[in-house]
Amino acid sequence: MRTGVTAILPRGKANMKSVFAGYFAGNGNGDMTGTHWIEESGVLETPILITNTGSVGVVRDAAVAWLVKEKHPGEFWYPVTAETADWPLNDIKGQHVTAQDTWDALNAAIGGSIPEGNVGGGTGMVCNGFKGGTGTASRKVGEHTVGVLVQCNYGGSQGLRVAGIPVAREMKLQKPCVEKKLDPPVLLWDGKPAPVCEGTIARTADGSRAPEMGSIIVIVATDAPLTPDQLKRLARRVSVGLGRVGAIEGDESGDIFLAFSTANSGADEGNSAEPPFTDPNAKVERMQSWKMDPMFTAVVQATEESVINALVAAKTMVGADYWVIPAVPHDQLQEVLRKHAMLK
Numbered sequence: 120m121r122t123g124v125t126a127i128l129p130r131g132k133a134n135m136k137s138v139f140a141g142y143f144a145g146n147g148n149g150d151m152t153g154t155h156w157i158e159e160s161g162v163l164e165t166p167i168l169i170t171n172t173g174s175v176g177v178v179r180d181a182a183v184a185w186l187v188k189e190k191h192p193g194e195f196w197y198p199v200t201a202e203t204a205d206w207p208l209n210d211i212k213g214q215h216v217t218a219q220d221t222w223d224a225l226n227a228a229i230g231g232s233i234p235e236g237n238v239g240g241g242t243g244m245v246c247n248g249f250k251g252g253t254g255t256a257s258r259k260v261g262e263h264t265v266g267v268l269v270q271c272n273y274g275g276s277q278g279l280r281v282a283g284i285p286v287a288r289e290m291k292l293q294k295p296c297v298e299k300k301l302d303p304p305v306l307l308w309d310g311k312p313a314p315v316c317e318g319t320i321a322r323t324a325d326g327s328r329a330p331e332m333g334s335i336i337v338i339v340a341t342d343a344p345l346t347p348d349q350l351k352r353l354a355r356r357v358s359v360g361l362g363r364v365g366a367i368e369g370d371e372s373g374d375i376f377l378a379f380s381t382a383n384s385g386a387d388e389g390n391s392a393e394p395p396f397t398d399p400n401a402k403v404e405r406m407q408s409w410k411m412d413p414m415f416t417a418v419v420q421a422t423e424e425s426v427i428n429a430l431v432a433a434k435t436m437v438g439a440d441y442w443v444i445p446a447v448p449h450d451q452l453q454e455v456l457r458k459h460a461m462l463k
Contacts, residue, residue: 121209121438122216124178125239125253125270126224127167127338129379135191137164137388140379141351145358149334149373152179153199161347162389163379165198166225169240169270169336172204174216181221193391201375203272203334205243207305207327208438236432241270243438245333246429247365248276248287248325249447250436254429258417263343265417267357269425273372275330276323278365281427281452282461285365289458290451293320295327298441305440313442321448331369335361337425339378339418344404346383349411353378356415360422378418 129138140163142154152175157163165186170178182198205211224239233255237243241252257266276287296316297305304312307326316322337357345353357376358368368374386401406414435446456462 120213120215121243121436122171122174122205123239123242124216124220124224125169125241126228127268128225128228129163129167129340130381131230132228134384135189136384137162137391138379138381139345139347139350139383139386140377141347141354142375142377143351143354143357145361145368145374145376146370146372147375148371149202149375150175151199151201151336151375151377153197156197156389160387160389162387163199164193164389164391165196167338167377168198168200168221168224170200170202170216171209171211171240171243172202173211173214175200175202177214177216177218178221181218182225184218185222185225191391192388192393196390199377201336203244203270203336203373205272207440207442208245208436208444209243210439235428237434237436241429243436244270244272245324245327245444246271246426247274247279248323249430250324250433250444252429252433254425254427254432256421256424256428258421260343260413260417263341265343265414265421266340267418267421267425268338269422269429270336271426271429273331273333273335273369273374274366275325277325278367280363280365282456284455284459284461286452286455287323289455290448291321292323293317294322295324296322296443298437298443301440305442316443321451322443322445324444327442327444329371331367332371334373335366337376337422339376340381341378341414342381343414344382344406345380346403346405349406350378350380352411353414353418356418357422360419361426363419363423364426
């Protein structure tokens with residue numbers, strides 16, 4: 120079992136009011152529940168949960184139960200639960216995530232910096248041919264902040280770019296391997312038996328699955344006063360940031376992005392509104408479109424950095440069937456960047 124749950128509470132536990140939101144799918148071979156209502160209304164009323172592909176149902180249902188326990192307003196909700204596939208490290212078909220795991224993630228959620236790498240929903244992920252996981256980054260845009268969180272689980276090492284450099288092509292890397300052989304043996308993507316790992320050799324995960332099999336979920340958060348149409352524009356720019364690190368949003372990848380704004384509190388509670396429904400129309404603050412370019416830049420840069428942070432923070436992991444998915448070799452990465460004068 121190499122899996123988990125990540126929970127995001129847009130305003131924190133002290134203020135569970137809805138937020139304006141928008142989403143975009145770069146490639147739809149994945150799942151994010153609750154997006155139909157976000158598309159329709161522009162309102163996100165629930166926490167955001169991220170887990171593995173086989174556990175979306177239990178996590179979504181547990182989120183409903185948690186909202187009931189917290190006495191969240193409204194008669195019903197559509198919790199946002201997203202996924203990426205943590206195969207082969209996790210026994211994904213075993214559906215090991217429980218409702219209690221979801222509650223633990225929601226109850227433990229706090230503000231400030233968070234751990235990165237092999238944590239939460241990112242525990243068993245493989246990203247750009249190496250051990251992936253959870254990564255974050257942020258940018259200041261005037262008086263506002265743009266933050267990005269990724270659950271990174273896509274691509275192969277040959278496409279990986281750091282500072283624009285295809286770094287893995289200049290590394291000495293061996294094929295993926297297993298800690299010990301099983302009978303029958305586990306197979307690489309090309310159908311050949313996976314070799315047993317040699318401890319002193321840097322490796323790649325290329326070949327443990329199809330190069331573009333996997334997914335990435337990206338959540339963009341800001342306190343800038345953006346309306347749902349503008350937030351969808353932010354979500355679209357995630358693809359540009361992923362392209363910088365080498366993503367092509369391949370056929371077998373679920374690349375789904377959601378952006379929300381904590382501004383305009385109380386403007387629209389959606390299905391969480393309470394009677395007697397006599398509130399006057401809300402006055403909404405909205406950033407002018409000509410101010411959006413710095414916001415786009417922030418999303419692109421923070422997305423790129425979040426992926427790299429996930430890779431750098433992740434640790435080598437042994438998982439189901441003794442698969443060994445290696446972390447990116449820091450020494451070789453630094454050597455390549457120095458060679459190109461990109462690292463002091």
